Every structure is written in structure tokens, then in C-alpha cells.
Amino acid sequence: MRPTRILTVDDSASMRALLLHALTTQGFEVEQAEDGQQAFEWLATNEVDVVITDINMPRLDGFGLIEQLRETARHADRPILVLTTESSDEKKRRARDAGATGWIVKPFDAEKLATAVRRVAH
Template structure:
């Protein structure tokens, strides 16, 4: 079963992600910010990371940069899930190494399709 790490400082958003992705057949782990995600990733290797951008301690851009700096996570797909939709933010996420971008609120079917697309 494909394991996904959902990183968002909003507990309700993490719960929505868990409900949507579990229903689509994925196993979902959660972290409340980039720091917590990196701590979890020290001992785990998910198939995909979904991250918010605006979070305390370590934001999504910082998390993506940290993942890309580590050999074992250099090629892991990272989807950005955020309320932000500016071209500048999208470009910055791409430059950091994001695989794709999904705007909140998300459609569960489209999210599951995007996850399947990047994790084949």
C-alpha cells in the first residue's frame, strides 16, 4: 500500500486529507509542520509527501528544499497543497523541487488522481 505523509498545520485539513486519501486506498501519516515531517522522515520512507506552504517552524518551501538535499528523498514526489495560487509561489515551489500544485479547497477525486499520477 502506498504511504503518504500529509504535512499541514491545520488539523482539520490533515483530517480531510486522511479521509479522502484513505478512501482512495492510501495509507496516510500526518505531521503538523516541516520540522515534525523531517523528524518522522528520519525513520520512514513514504511514497509521496503532500505539504502546505504556510506553516510555523519550517514552511513548505523549507521542507521541500530539505527533502531535495537528502539523497534518499531527492526523487520522492512532493505535492504542494495550499490556498496560495500566485504564479510567483508556484515558480518558487517548482524551483525548490515540488512535483505538483493543488489549490485548497481540493476536490477528493482530483487529489486522488494527482496522487496516482505522480506515484504510478
């Protein structure tokens, strides 16, 4: 069975390094993008099982990325987990309305994140 493939989207190089280590250690295959725009362009020609995205990013933020992916037939049902420092209910509601699959507030727990990925990856 092939490993679950994840795209992480975060403008922080430190957070990308932490996610890469945490997820590959759990047996996942990991691709990374630096912002929503780069992720959207990459997903136009590539497939992943799960997207994990930050909210606050330059060019295209996490809300915009989710909205654009949901308008694309190929990504309409793609599991998208939001991983963010934002803790407000308003931001969480906005992510859910945009079509996010789940909401995780940083700092994340690697075990819980891996469990969530396995659960939404089908």
C-alpha cells in the same frame, strides 16, 4: 500489492482530518505531520511513496521542507505535491524551483487529488 503510503503535512487540524478521510477513503495509507520540521524529522527514519505538503506552517514551511528533502539523497526524487491556499504565480514558481512535483490549490477535489497521487507515485 501494498497500498500507496502518503505523508500529509499541514498545521491545520481540520485540514489534516479532511485529508485523512479523503485519502483513506481512496485506499491510501496515510501518515500525518503538523509542520515541516516534524515531517522532516519523521522522514529521516521512515519511508513514504508521496508527500503532500501545505506551504504556510510554523517552524519549517513547505518551501523549506522541499528544499531540505531535495538535499537528502534518499528523498531527492520523492514525489512532493504542494496543497495550498496560495494562488500566486510567484509562490508556484518558488515551489517548482525548490523541487516540488506538483501544485494543487485548495479547496481540493478528492478524486483529482487521488488521481494525481497515483500518477506521481510510479
